[in-house]
Amino acid sequence: MFDITLLWEVRGLILQGFWNTLWICFTGCLLALSLGLVLAALRLANPRLFGYPVACYVELCRGTPLLILLFLLYYGGPSIGLTLSASVAGVMGLGLYGAGYFAEIYRGGFKSIPKGQLEAARMLGISRWHALTHIQIPQMARLIVPPGTNQLIILVKESALISIISVDDLTKNATTIVNQTFQVIEPYLAVALLYWLMIELIARGGYALEKRLANRQPRPASQQGATPHAHG
């Protein structure tokens, strides 16, 4: 039997978990978006110097599980003098892991702009900075919104792994409720609904941004499909 009154009784734990998941995901995603941009910019600005190190970083992120990175940060950190709280390790884990993926998304966006457009800008005396801000980024933005939204969604869902390093997030608090009440369905369904709510908000935000950019600019023929829904 589905007992909805149980959820009312444990609402404090669920809301605390929701808040923790919310701020850790927000901060982690912000870190991933910013660091990813820095990595992509370094790689494109000086491929000789930064190309290989950034490529290695991206491959490491893509080739290793997030959980291992979280273990390394939280349990392995103290042995090299890096003692982090579980929440900070969670933020850093999500940020460092996501940055590898975002670096590639940004790089793909930059690379999709034909070189000739920049040559035309250079021949008109437009500086590299202005070419970046007025020609590359506006065109890149609409190309990276769909894959970027998808990546944010994946990061939020993967944030459930931080419960394993004892962060009191939605998943961990749901498990605590299950252990205390021996009721499995209600707590897990409730947190699933809250995860879905967060992801739906991100997806709708992505759609809105995509639509706004599309209204201002013609859609390139190469851009197919729309913001993807959550998967995985």
Add this chain to the structure above:
Amino acid sequence: MPMADTLSPSSPPRQKSIVEAHGISKQFGDLEVLTDIDFSLAPSEVVCVIGPSGSGKSTLLRCLAFLEPYDHGSVYIDGQLLGYEDRNGKRVRTSEKRVDDVRAPVGMVFQHFHLWPHRTALENVTEALRLVNGLSRQEADTEGMAMLEQVGLSDRAGHFPESLSGGQKQRVAIARALAMKPRVMFFDEPTSALDPELVGEVLDVMKKLAADGMTMVIVTHEMGFAANVANRVIFMDQGRVVESGPPATLFRQPKSERLQQFLNTWRERNID
């Protein structure tokens, strides 16, 4: 790979020429695409560069604009060395700012237009006016509309490039370059990417520019245009200038066997 600091010393440019090149060479890997090219362009002169595909025509134009750094020799724009400077007896690359400054008198039109697809026709024309010349939006729009008017496209000002025909795109590209008030225009196969029916509208704009006294270098396969508009035609093959001279002489009395062959092929194709 040849280094910039091995550039040979060159004679000072004649002040009369707007663009002058001495002994420029360019290699891509092991492939030598330009060999020891000399070039000069006097004010109001229209020079057409012709030759088979892969002969180095576009590379020459790109080297003259420093979109491709040349390996040896010198290019001067208005008497100023482009792309390099002498530092302690060694020739080194100049800053991008310096390249922009020296190259400022040159406007360029590309085969594939290279319009910015997220900007309207007018915005394509006004972008550099605002970013480089510091004009206000209103001033830039007035100037931009005048440029579009000049190429017959003022009624397409608010259109994005994707809704323009190839010929219209190329005319916007010409207006964009003209907006910066260049003293020389480089055209890199401006009609090669166009449907045959659209070639005429672009050539008409270029003819008008030539008639108004614009100095131009045009890499082209349009022999009729070269014959009618150019003051001088340069024929290139395998990275070298094979022959050059007034179009009447070059087309009617070609000296080299290679140019005769090239013209015969062209005539046969056009008679068919």
